[in-house]
Amino acid sequence: MIQEKIRMGMIGGGKNAFIGAIHRIAAHMDGLxxxxxxxxxxxxxxxxxxxxxxxxxxxxxxxxxKEMIEAESRLPQHIRMQFVSIVTPNFAHFEPAMLALDHGFHVLIDKPITFTLEEAKLLERKVKETGLQLCLTHTYSGYPMVKQARQMVKEGQFGTIRKICVEYPQGWLSSASEKEGNQQAAWRTDPAKSGKSGCMGDIGTHAAQLAEYISDLQISRICADLNWVVKDRLLDDDGNVLLKFNNGANGILMASQIAAGEENALSIKIYGEKGGLEWHQEEPNTLKVKWLDAPAQLYRTGHPYLSSFAKHNSRTPAGHPEGYLEAFANIYRNFVLTLSTLHIGGSPSPEMLDFPTAADGVRGMAFIENVVASAHSDQKWHDFKI
Ligand SMILES: NC(=O)c1ccc[n+]([C@@H]2O[C@H](COP(=O)([O-])OP(=O)(O)OC[C@H]3O[C@@H](n4cnc5c(N)ncnc54)[C@H](O)[C@@H]3O)[C@@H](O)[C@H]2O)c1
Structure with a gap:
C-alpha cells in the first residue's frame, strides 16, 4: 500500500539526548x-x-x-519533509508543533503534548483546522499485549469494569541528580521547563493514558496527593491519586520517581464483574487474565489466537521477545500507514488509526492540571475539568 518512504524531520534528539535516538530506531524499524x-x-x-x-x-x-520548517516548506513537494518528530523538553513542544502545522506538516510529538492545558487545546484546534494529523507517543499503548487487553475489555469479556489499579514506580530521581549534571533530571525538575508537575507530568500521564486506553473509560473525578521527597526539589517526585471513572468504576494511580531500586515498573490491573487482567511493562509479552469461575490464563505475543490489533502490532513469532523499541515503532508505523493511506485518498483501517492523538494530549494536560489543583486543595474529590 505504501508507495514510497515517508520523509521525516526531527527537532531535538541530538548528542546526549535520550528519547530522540529511540524515536529514530522506532521510525526506521519497518523501512517505511x-x-x-x-x-x-x-x-x-x-x-x-x-x-x-x-x-x-x-x-x-x-x-x-524555525529555519528548518521555513526552508523545508520552500522545497518541492516531492522532496520536503512530510512530518516532523518533536523530541524536545516539554517547554519546547508547542511552538514548533504550531509552526509545523501552519506550514502544512503533520506532527509527531512526545508527551506531555505541551507545557500547559491551554496550549494543548490550541494545538488540538489547529490540528482540526488544518486537517493534518498529530500523533502523540504514549509508548505503552503501543505494546501488542496492551492492544489485546483493550480488545478483550471492549468485547465485554470481563463485564462492566469496576476497578483499575495502575502504578508507575521509578527510582532514578531518588537523589538530587539534577544537581550532579544529569541533563534529563535537570529540566524535568525545573518548573520553567517541565511544567506544573514533575513526576505526575513525566510518568503519571503515561499511567493515566494507559488506564483510559485499556479500559476505554475516562477519568471523571480525582483526589490527589503529591509529594516533594528529595530536599529542595521544586516539583513533585512522587504521588498517589484516587480515581473515579465515567462508568462509576474506581481506581488508584501511583507514580513515583523516588522508588529506590525500581527501573521502569509500570503495571496495571483491571477488574470487571467476571474477571480481570494484569500487565507489567517489564514483562510485556505476557498478559495475565483471571476469571471469577475458571483458572487464570496467560496470553502471549505472536499467537494466532490474539486479536487483530495485537497481531497487527507484532513482528516476531511467539517466544521471540518484543519490547520497548517495537512498541515505539508500532506507534510510528500506524501513524505513517495512516498518512500514506490518506495521501492516496484511501481510508485507514481501525488498526492503522490506533495511535494517540491531540485529544489524548489534551486529556494528559488536564490530568496534570487537575492533579496539581487537587493536591493543593483540602477538598476531597475534584471533578476532572478540561
Ligand atoms: N514516550 C516516552 O516514553 C518518553 C520517554 C522519555 C522522554 N519523553 C519525552 O521526550 C521529550 C524529551 O525528553 P528527553 O529525555 O529525550 O530530553 P533530553 O534532554 O535528553 O533531550 C532533549 C533534546 O531537545 C533539544 N532541544 C531543546 N530545545 C530545543 C529547540 N528549541 N530546538 C531543537 N532542539 C531542542 C536538546 O538540545 C536535546 O537534544 C520530553 O517531552 C519527554 O517528556 C518521552
Missing amino acids: IELCCGALSSNPETAKASGRDLFLPENRNYGSY
Missing part, C-alpha cells in the same frame, strides 16, 4: 520512514554536529527548527 532533515539541538553548533553524526545532508542539517 527516512530521516531527511533535522534541527537536533537548541544549540546550533551541537545541532549541526549531531546531524553530521547521522549523515544528514549538509543543506538540510539545520541550526534551528
Whole structure:
C-alpha cells in the first residue's frame, strides 16, 4: 500500500539526548520512514554536529527548527519533509508543533503534548483546522499485549469494569541528580521547563493514558496527593491519586520517581464483574487474565489466537521477545500507514488509526492540571475539568 518512504524531520534528539535516538530506531524499524532533515539541538553548533553524526545532508542539517520548517516548506513537494518528530523538553513542544502545522506538516510529538492545558487545546484546534494529523507517543499503548487487553475489555469479556489499579514506580530521581549534571533530571525538575508537575507530568500521564486506553473509560473525578521527597526539589517526585471513572468504576494511580531500586515498573490491573487482567511493562509479552469461575490464563505475543490489533502490532513469532523499541515503532508505523493511506485518498483501517492523538494530549494536560489543583486543595474529590 505504501508507495514510497515517508520523509521525516526531527527537532531535538541530538548528542546526549535520550528519547530522540529511540524515536529514530522506532521510525526506521519497518523501512517505511527516512530521516531527511533535522534541527537536533537548541544549540546550533551541537545541532549541526549531531546531524553530521547521522549523515544528514549538509543543506538540510539545520541550526534551528524555525529555519528548518521555513526552508523545508520552500522545497518541492516531492522532496520536503512530510512530518516532523518533536523530541524536545516539554517547554519546547508547542511552538514548533504550531509552526509545523501552519506550514502544512503533520506532527509527531512526545508527551506531555505541551507545557500547559491551554496550549494543548490550541494545538488540538489547529490540528482540526488544518486537517493534518498529530500523533502523540504514549509508548505503552503501543505494546501488542496492551492492544489485546483493550480488545478483550471492549468485547465485554470481563463485564462492566469496576476497578483499575495502575502504578508507575521509578527510582532514578531518588537523589538530587539534577544537581550532579544529569541533563534529563535537570529540566524535568525545573518548573520553567517541565511544567506544573514533575513526576505526575513525566510518568503519571503515561499511567493515566494507559488506564483510559485499556479500559476505554475516562477519568471523571480525582483526589490527589503529591509529594516533594528529595530536599529542595521544586516539583513533585512522587504521588498517589484516587480515581473515579465515567462508568462509576474506581481506581488508584501511583507514580513515583523516588522508588529506590525500581527501573521502569509500570503495571496495571483491571477488574470487571467476571474477571480481570494484569500487565507489567517489564514483562510485556505476557498478559495475565483471571476469571471469577475458571483458572487464570496467560496470553502471549505472536499467537494466532490474539486479536487483530495485537497481531497487527507484532513482528516476531511467539517466544521471540518484543519490547520497548517495537512498541515505539508500532506507534510510528500506524501513524505513517495512516498518512500514506490518506495521501492516496484511501481510508485507514481501525488498526492503522490506533495511535494517540491531540485529544489524548489534551486529556494528559488536564490530568496534570487537575492533579496539581487537587493536591493543593483540602477538598476531597475534584471533578476532572478540561
Ligand atoms: N514516550 C516516552 O516514553 C518518553 C520517554 C522519555 C522522554 N519523553 C519525552 O521526550 C521529550 C524529551 O525528553 P528527553 O529525555 O529525550 O530530553 P533530553 O534532554 O535528553 O533531550 C532533549 C533534546 O531537545 C533539544 N532541544 C531543546 N530545545 C530545543 C529547540 N528549541 N530546538 C531543537 N532542539 C531542542 C536538546 O538540545 C536535546 O537534544 C520530553 O517531552 C519527554 O517528556 C518521552
